[in-house]
Amino acid sequence: MSITAMTEERNIANALISGLANMAEPPTREQVEEKAIQIAGIFGYTGDLRNIVTEAMESVVTRMGAGVSLVDVNAKHDDQWIHKRDDIDWTYAEAYEEFLRNEGWPPQMVQSLGDVTGRILGHLQDPLSEGTSWNRRGLVIGHVQSGKTANYTGLIARAADAGYKFIIVIAGIHNNLRRQTQQRIDEAFIGRSSDPEDRRKIGVGLDPGYPGAATLTNINEDFNKNTAAKSGWKINDFSKPIILIIKKNVTTLTALHKWLKELNAEGNDRISDVPMLLIDDEADNASINTNKEDLDPTRTNAMIRRILGLFAKSCYVGYTATPFANIFINPDAYGDDVREELFPRDFIYCLDAPTTYFGAEKVFLDEATSESIVRPIDDCEDLIPYSHRRDDPIPELPPSLYRALDTFVVARAIRNLRGQARKHCSMMVNVSRFVPIQKAVRDFLSLREKKIREAVLANYAMPEEVSSRNMYMQGLKEAFYTEYADAGVTWEEVKVGLNGVFENLHLYVINSKSDEVLDYSRYEKEGIGLTAVAVGGLSLSRGLTIEGLTVSYMYRNTKMYDTLMQMGRWFGYRPGFEDLCRVHLSRDSINWYSHIAEAAEELVQQVKRMRRDRLSPEDFGFYVRSHPDSLLITAANKMRSGKEVTVEQSFSGRLRESYIVPIDPDVNAKNFALIADYWRSGFGGQQEKATDKGVIFRDVRVEVIGDFLTRFECHAKFSGMKSDVVSYLERIAAKHPLADVLLISPKGGSGGEAPFALKNQERVVGIGQPDGSAWRLNKDRVASRGDEKLGLSDPQLAEAKAEADRDDKSGAVSDTHYRMARKRPLLMIHSLEPKGDAVTGPIAAFGMSFPYGDYLTTIKVVVNKVWLEQMQGYNDDPDQEEDHDD
Incomplete structure (x- = not known):
């Protein structure tokens, strides 16, 4: 297919998408096909229209929400400053948005991206603001492969329009990723290929009026001593904004610091007249536990801090898809001064993923x-x-x-x-x-x-x-x-x-x-x-x-x-x-992966809840550091000596389930007898009420639930977690004295003939079980998706639906949304029937769902090397990878 034909196909797709964008109701595929044939006729195009129609259909349904931000409520910052400056000509931003439309981005997505990057820019400092010095520190949380690069490129374009003159993008630790990022920035912002063999205009630069931007890196070369020495340039030698795309390693950062200090700094070793923006892509990747000197997290992050410190006016924005970033939970990788400098104290912005x-x-x-x-x-x-x-x-x-x-x-x-x-x-x-x-x-x-x-x-x-x-x-x-x-x-x-x-x-x-x-x-x-x-x-x-x-x-x-x-x-x-x-x-x-996906979704919900409660990024940082999964990172760093470590943990907004269950028939018989006793007594004298999938007891005192869980026999591998659940329940009892108990008993399940006996839920038994005494449930989940909505009132169901709609997930309501609507703890009790001959059932299990809002309530948990090995399994250490760049 010739370039001319490809361009023609792109033009038809763009014309079709633009035409559909104005329709009041989403069109059917037949309507899109009919319109595509009309437009193809105008262009005289006789080729295959199927791809064009598919792309247009995707465009029609693709939406992206505004996301949500958590800001320092005590800071004196006006995030509406961009609307109060009438001198900004959005040249770079508009060129970038036109570039995206030409690339086939749906118009609504381009509009959403512009809105979101405008909001993030508002969280930065106005580069023309008064004052001899200022700094802002923030974090943007996105999704893997969801367009974080597109987002920070849009932020760069808007920042350049607003007056930021020096921009650094730290693009991971690998040459091929740095090169890929440089190519994208060349097209979308610089406007010219940085390939020394091919310095032609590309992307946004094809517009004759585009002002362009300068760069001291290219697709082949990172910033290094030679680049700096042979340039002899100073930042103020350029009338255009300057952008550097560099790797996160000590050598590169040291060379850049030296160039900035020797050629650009004035009195007090400060650069006073240049507003600077530093984008740290994959902000969590400081190679947590590495032995490689050039990737040492303490030194790389110290150099980032020193570079920021050279500028009287600086903004640092980290981008990550994994909010358990080092800046929250890895004390070994950061000295106190570095943590203070890079912690996103001013804002955290959670991006919504597009619907497609x-x-x-x-x-x-x-x-x-x-x-x-x-x-x-x-x-x-x-x-x-x-x-x-x-x-x-x-x-x-x-x-x-x-x-x-x-x-x-x-x-x-x-x-x-x-x-x-x-x-x-x-x-x-x-x-x-x-x-x-x-x-x-x-x-x-x-x-x-x-x-x-x-x-x-x-x-x-x-x-x-x-x-x-x-x-x-x-x-x-x-x-x-x-x-x-x-x-x-x-x-x-x-x-x-x-x-x-x-x-x-x-x-x-x-x-x-x-x-x-x-x-x-x-x-x-x-x-x-x-x-x-x-x-x-x-x-x-x-x-x-x-x-x-x-x-x-x-x-x-x-x-x-x-x-x-x-x-x-x-x-x-x-x-x-x-x-x-x-x-x-x-x-x-x-x-x-299932576990991490749940945890990441819960974190975003915590940001929303914290915003509503007017809390700050500092509170979110505390919550993340006390999140149960933070142990995997903090413990890995601290436990080389084999000592025990005491950590704080919060279960706010979390579901903790006994996903490792004992298969001993005697143990399960005792557990089912215990369930029958509590059921018979109404969990402390409450009346049972029917749900779509069993019965619920409301207003049960948390001491009754604590007593039940204490007597419920778990497998040894889960007993520590059960103890933590009971401790946390006790800690929140003053705020949540009453809870609900849900006995899951599906109508079509087997068993349940005896009084106070549950009907079974069938579960597949995967191979590779831990040992002969336990069954580890698939995806480490006991409850089925949606179980947490059982027993919610109509107003609570409506609230959960509203939360889901705000997340722009086409109304798909998840358990985290139901958890946000439920204002008290929920105990779920299950009877599981293993599918196949490997395990004999029924087997009793439980799950404890904690409400949101108790992020600052924690319990102390002691962990040791045995715990860490149990959690980490085989030591597949990413820092032992042979394809690290040297």
Whole structure:
């Protein structure tokens, strides 16, 4: 496809989207198709309209909320200053928004982005404000692969319009991520390619009147001593704003500090007349526990603080998708002065994800969509175990990885049949941190791909009785019927289409030691959709965009929040092929991702609640530091000596469940007898009331619940958590003297014939259980989604719905929304029936849901090295990755 034809297709799509944006009611697909045919006729376009129609449909339904901010309520700051300055000409911002529209962004999204970046700018200081010195510190919390770069680029454009003259973007710790960020900023803000071999105008710079911006970094070179020395420039030598895209390492930051101090600082070693903005992308990534000197978090963050300190007028904005950032909870990585300097004391801004975002909610939390997307890996441990060394032999790949490759080939064929042949389509494989292992995996996959290619060439046009005799064709056919039988195409159509899959299919090993580059833009220039299988480790995991990611296969076991979430490259936007996406993970990872997704959602709700209660970022910082999951990071740093550590914990807005349950029949018999006793006595004399799924006792005294939980027998691995739950219940008893008790007993469940006996809820038993005495529940969840709404009043249900609508999730109400509406603790009691023969039921379990609003109430918890090892499992340490940049 020629560049002219691609431009024509883009123009038709833009014209169609603009036309639909003005319609009062969302149009049907038929209406969009009809309008597309009309516009194509005007352009004289005779090509395939399916992609254009799909993109337009996505555009119609895509919305993004305004987000929510938490600000220092005691600060004297006017966040409306941008509306009071009539001298601002939004040249950079308007050019950027036009650039996004030309890239195919829906108009409503561009408008939303402008509104949100305007609000964030309002939280910064007016660069023309009076006063010899000021500084502002903030944090923006987004979602993995959801457009954080687009957001901070919009903020940069607006800041430049308002008068910020010097801008630094710290783009992670890897060369390929820094290069990718530089390319994006070149297009979207600088307006000229920074490639020394190709200094042409690009992106926003194609507009003849665009003022442009200066940069002292380029796609090949970070800021270093040579760049600084040969420039000889001072900041004030430029009439335009200057922007630098740098890596977060000690060498780069030291070189920049030296240049700023020697060439730009005046009396008192300060730069007094230059308003400065520093964007810290992936603010949580200071390589928490690293042994690599250049990535030492104490030194990198100290250098950031020193650079900020050179400027009399500075703003620091961290961007992260994992709010458990170092600035909140890693005391070892920060001296007191650094923590004080980088802590987001002035504002925290939570971005909303657009409605079409393919995120943790769809992949892990929504039971219906999760079931179609996520595939557990149960056969990798014997071949490429979690814990392996760089020189371990790899005898063969697990069958599940070959099945994932078959799925990917079929998915590409279906996407081609949908008219997406010119769109990129990728598969990610992340099973090892070691470069030799990554190469071995690629070699096995390459051999398999060659055999599949040969089988397809020989069989795609043959009758079914002939082609089905080939084992590789059998694998593809099985993948189709297992995964995509409902994708709207037949096997016969897919079989014929398989031959077109291999034309631009390439396998890559992506790490900082490899010279292979996943260069989608080269194919784009030729109008070709690349079909890529990318094998790698950390370079794949953090920040690098994998275009059109359709099938992911990851077998890793780290439990560090930031690393694990960043490994989730499958999050993002999947227009026209979301139903084809598959994510293959170990059961441990599925459980942990689900847990993190819940925790992240709860944190955003805490920000909203704290805003309502007029609390400050400092209060949020305290809450995050006392969040149960903060232990994984703080403890990992403090426990090398093996000592015990006492930490504060808050369960505000949290659900704590006994997801590790004992399978001993005698223990369960005692627990069910205990449940029957309390049920019979009305949990202290209360009347039971029916719900849609069992009965509820209201106004139960918390001492009764505490007594019940104390007597309820847990598995040894959960007993510590149960003790913490009881302690926390006691701490909040003065504020919440009464609670509700929900006995979950679904009408269609088995059992429940005896008086005061619950009907069972069936649960699948995953393989790889901890030991012979316990059953660990799938996704570490006991309750079904939505159980927490049982027993809520109509006004409370309406409040939860209103909260969900404010989150702009198309009205999807989650348990965190129900928890916000419920103003008291809730005890849920379950009887579980294991599915299969591995475990014999029924088994008793409980969950304790705590209301929001008690963020500053904590209990003291003592943890030791045994606890840490139990929580972290195998030591898959991201700082041992071989593809760190040196």
